[in-house]
Amino acid sequence: MKEQVQQVIEKDIRPFLVADGGNIELVDVDAQGIVKVRLQGACAGCPGAQMTLQMGVERILKEKVPGVTKVVPV
Numbered sequence: 001m002k003e004q005v006q007q008v009i010e011k012d013i014r015p016f017l018v019a020d021g022g023n024i025e026l027v028d029v030d031a032q033g034i035v036k037v038r039l040q041g042a043c044a045g046c047p048g049a050q051m052t053l054q055m056g057v058e059r060i061l062k063e064k065v066p067g068v069t070k071v072v073p074v
Helices: 002-019 049-064
Strands: 022-029 034-041 070-073
Touching: 002 022, 002 034, 002 049, 034 049, 049 070
Parallel strands: 034 070
Antiparallel strands: 022 034
16 A cells, blocks of 8 residues: 555655645555655645645545545654
């Protein structure tokens, strides 16, 4: 599952974050489907980062990778 998550991040998520001056790093995917990510650049200190994670990153990953249950920042 981790490889699938990484592919979706590279193809579908990272380009949007980079366009806004940010970035995302996949840290881990555990057995319960919890994806741990680290926001970087402009996203790291952005007040809207939690919304980006829930409404953007989490939504896309749940749609495209079966088994993803949650996305959390580390």
